[in-house]
Amino acid sequence: MKYKIQISLLALFISLSGQAQVTNYKEIEGQWLVKLNSNDIGTVYTVLDFETDDKSFKAYTRRGADRDILGFWKSSLARVFTNDFKKGSLIRITDGNISKRGDTLILAAIFRSAIGSYYFNGEIINQRLNAVLRDRNKKVRGTIVGDKVATIKFPLNDYLKIVTEAIDTAENKIYNRNELESKEWGEFEKIIKKKSKRYVDDVELVFAFYYFASKLPFSHFNLTRIEEDTTKTSLNSENNNLFLEEKNPTTALLTIKSFAGTAEEVDSVFSIILEKDYSNLIVDLRNNPGGSVEAGMTFASKVIDSTLIGGYFLTQKWFNENDNLPNEIELSDFSVFSEANYDLIIDGIHKERGLLLKVKPAEESFKGELFIITNERTGSTAEPIVHGLKLVERATIVGETTAGAMLNGERFDLESGFSVFVPTADYYTLDGYRIDQSGVEPHIKPDDKDPIKYILGHLIAEN
Incomplete structure (x- = not known):
């Protein structure tokens, strides 16, 4: 009898211990006011509702929010045919697992939204959440920090x-x-x-x-809303935009994720390309959203052997006085911009009616065969480069029509802490073509889903 009582007490203790552990996990249930700092949408404040089930969890923003943006029918279709807006939440954290290390709760899950799906890894200490979002290449794409709150007053802002x-x-x-x-x-x-x-x-x-x-x-x-990321993991800690890969002894592949880098970064990569003396250079601009004029013009200067007139910007000063595009005489009066310097070009846009862009070849430039790969997400700064190289027959363009998103934009701060990005200059190529809303057509739209393989097998092989 004595042993039976001891065994029963031991079983009860184990049961209560297990329940206590589950109860600890339930501490995260409820509303959390969080700040999401993302490469995709900047900084936003939102509220996540957390739910737990034993050692698993999920979280989501307001359900039904998609209806207030898309309307009933479009939101219904989006819920059926995509995985972005389940139950109408714009952000969801799914497939979550919870573990404990000392006083710290460790969270691992999948972050899902229309901006993308990322791996969510975080920890909770003293009701404070710190999490990092990473893509499948383990590159940091965002951070989430916040606190559990008892009550929240909606809306969060006017x-x-x-x-x-x-x-x-x-x-x-x-x-x-x-x-x-x-x-x-x-x-x-x-x-x-x-x-x-x-x-x-x-x-x-x-x-x-x-x-x-x-x-x-x-x-x-x-x-x-752009705010400084004060978390330990900075979004700018991994800022490589150019990646060079040798495909064979005569051919290199240069992938440019963005022109958001510096002229020095471009110089560094091309010093290797020129030293290796490749005969063929494939430049992959797929999903390149553009970036600064500094990196873009420096890249262009490295692949041309004669001066390239890229096109011209028209500012509000021009359109306040004119409804038509400038003729040759008027174009000749425009200031010429040829330096890879963002501040100088913005200063020119503020002061001038129009600005003519000119790219001079670098002292040492690549003179081999050039192939550019594009898709529907090749945009902004990348597009006049593609058009210019196509126009002077310097490169063979392979892939899809570009995004058609080429204007000069500037950010203006608002009193609320938000900022609005506004197009302050229109852009036309020298032959009068407006890239914005139209894009740049490639020379070749291959049936092969792998344009790199197509170039290596059909274009370079034929040379």
Whole structure:
């Protein structure tokens, strides 16, 4: 009898210990006010609802938010045919596992949203969440920090006021005020002001602004909040934009993820290319969203052997006085910009009616066969480079039509802590072609899903 009592007490102790451990995990249940700092959408404040089940968890932002952005029918289709908006949440954290190390809860899950899916790894100490988002290549794509809160007052900000200030700024700074007379602009202003009254957090506002602005007849218009990342893991800690790979002794592949880097970064890569004396260079610009004029013009200078007139910017000063494009005489009066310096080109856009872009070849440049790969997400700074190299027959362009998102954009701070990105100069090629909303057509649209393989097997092999 004595032993039976001891065994029963031991079983009860083990059972209670297990229940206590589960209860600890339930500490994370409820609402968390968090700050998401992302390469994709900047900084946003939102509320995550956490739910647990034993050692698993999930979290999500407001359910049904997609209805307030897309409307009933489009949101219904999005829920059926994509995995982005399950139950209408714009952000979801799924497949979560919880473990404990001392007083720290360790979280591992999948972060899902329309901006992408990433690995979520975090920890909770004293009701404080710190998490990192990484892509499949383990590159940091964002951070999430926040605290559990008992009550939250919605909305988190006055979103109608923010939208109104953003629109007022755009109407003052946009390159051509005639765009404000378009049907598309009128519809945008009406719907974003009306719907902003329904949004409860930054995520909903930023997603909605991006969605409705994408219907406008110009690009480079968005709303973001940019704050310094104060977490231990900086989003800028991995800033390599160029990757060089030797495909064979005569051919190199240069992948340029973005032109957001520096001229020095481009110089460094091309010093290797020139030293190796490759006969063929494949440049992969797929998914390159653009970047700075410094890296872009430096790259162009490394692959041309004669001066390249890229095109010209037209500013608000031009469109205030003219409805047509400049003729040859008027173009000859434009200031010529040929230095890879962002501050100088912005200064010129602020002061001049128009600005002519000219790229001079570097002292040492690549003179072999050049192949450029593009897709529908090759945008902004990358596009005039592709068009210019195609126009002078310097490169063979392979892939898909580019994004059609080429304007000069500038960021203007708003009182709310947000900033609005506004197109301040239109861009035309020397032959009068407007890349924005149209894109650049490639020479070849291969049936082969692997354009690198196509170039190596069909174009270089034939040479």
